[in-house]
Amino acid sequence: DAKSGGKNQYELYHQDMHQNETKQMILETYLRKALERNELYLVYHPIVDTNTMEIVGVEALVRWKQKTLGNIPPSEFIPLAEETGLIVPLSEWIIQKACEDLNSIHLNGSKIRMNINVSSLHFSQDGFIKSLNEIFQKTNVSTRHIVLELTESMIMPNALETVDKLVKLKQLGIKLSIDDFGTGYSSLSYLRRFPLDTLKIDQSFIKGIAMYKEDSSIVEAIIMMANRLNLKVVAEGVENKKQYELLKKEKCDYIQGYYITKPLPKHQLLALLQNWDENNLI
Ligand code: C2E
Numbered sequence: 141d142a143k144s145g146g147k148n149q150y151e152l153y154h155q156d157m158h159q160n161e162t163k164q165m166i167l168e169t170y171l172r173k174a175l176e177r178n179e180l181y182l183v184y185h186p187i188v189d190t191n192t193m194e195i196v197g198v199e200a201l202v203r204w205k206q207k208t209l210g211n212i213p214p215s216e217f218i219p220l221a222e223e224t225g226l227i228v229p230l231s232e233w234i235i236q237k238a239c240e241d242l243n244s245i246h247l248n249g250s251k252i253r254m255n256i257n258v259s260s261l262h263f264s265q266d267g268f269i270k271s272l273n274e275i276f277q278k279t280n281v282s283t284r285h286i287v288l289e290l291t292e293s294m295i296m297p298n299a300l301e302t303v304d305k306l307v308k309l310k311q312l313g314i315k316l317s318i319d320d321f322g323t324g325y326s327s328l329s330y331l332r333r334f335p336l337d338t339l340k341i342d343q344s345f346i347k348g349i350a351m352y353k354e355d356s357s358i359v360e361a362i363i364m365m366a367n368r369l370n371l372k373v374v375a376e377g378v379e380n381k382k383q384y385e386l387l388k389k390e391k392c393d394y395i396q397g398y399y400i401t402k403p404l405p406k407h408q409l410l411a412l413l414q415n416w417d418e419n420n421l422i
């Protein structure tokens with residue numbers, strides 16, 4: 141039981157669930173109830189301009205605190221939500237909440253952007269743009285401050301259909317970013333056909349930049365290519381000063397990572413935005 145060995149419920153549940161299927165079924169049952177039980181919430185991870193050191197945006201990241209199991213990471217429940225279709229209502233809830241929170245952040249005086257991760261199932265549905273537009277209308281959010289994060293695997297399968305979809309998305313006034321860039325399809329041809337604004341270099345490349353010539357070479361090449369294609373570049377997973385300095389030297393536009401801060405709940409983000417001092421930081 142939960143009291144044995146000082147382990148928390150989540151660790152015990154991991155230990156006890158020998159059958160992965162049973163575990164998935166239990167998680168699925170709980171996930172169905174998570175929305176109505178208000179167990180989901182968003183945290184916000186700042187994105188900083190390497191030139192001005194200003195916080196120019198945040199990325200919304202979903203969190204699930206299950207009543208008995210505790211915190212369950214998105215790497216576990218997002219794939220499950222995708223498999224079961226639960227991701228669609230979940231994703232709509234996330235987008236609406238992020239828009240509402242962006243409105244209140246703007247009212248507090250910080251005209252920052254809001255990055256939102258898009259689910260591949262939601263994106264592939266015919267009603268995706270309509271559901272997005274409904275949320276934008278309902279919340280009256282400033283769409284030019286909204287950035288959708290897509291992955292290469294989401295946009296590659298039906299490249300022709302995708303161009304059409306991305307063009308329609310851009311017509312809503314939003315920006316488009318490729319998340320985890322460099323880990324998906326090796327084809328680069330889509331970069332010239334798709335109306336993109338930003339590439340987010342995957343954190344696996346950033347990890348090694350201060351240590352391995354191979355990683356820094358790849359990162360330099362991505363930045364140079366993005367520059368030529370008029371795309372902005374975000375480095376994600378920046379954890380230390382050395383990485384930051386290297387990225388600044390290579391003219392990476394933005395950084396994001398624990399070096400700045402961990403993802404924060406809204407009230408802590410508002411406090412950070414209030415007290416942020418560009419000169420004082422790094
Ligand atoms: P992602 O969109 O690539 O998000 C980046 C992940 O890296 C986040 O993990 C973030 O907390 C973590 N991270 C950021 N900076 C650092 C750093 O300096 N060091 C380290 N070690 N980690 C860092 P998280 O929140 O666990 O999210 C994991 C993935 O789950 C996300 O990857 C995204 O694909 C998905 N996800 C998270 N929130 C949402 C959401 O609201 N909707 C959808 N559809 N997917 C989401």
Ligand code: MG
Nearest residue numbers: 199257289319
């Ligand atoms: Mg992301």
Ligand code: MG
Nearest residue numbers: 319320340376
């Ligand atoms: Mg990423």
Ligand code: MG
Nearest residue numbers: 319320342343
């Ligand atoms: Mg990632």
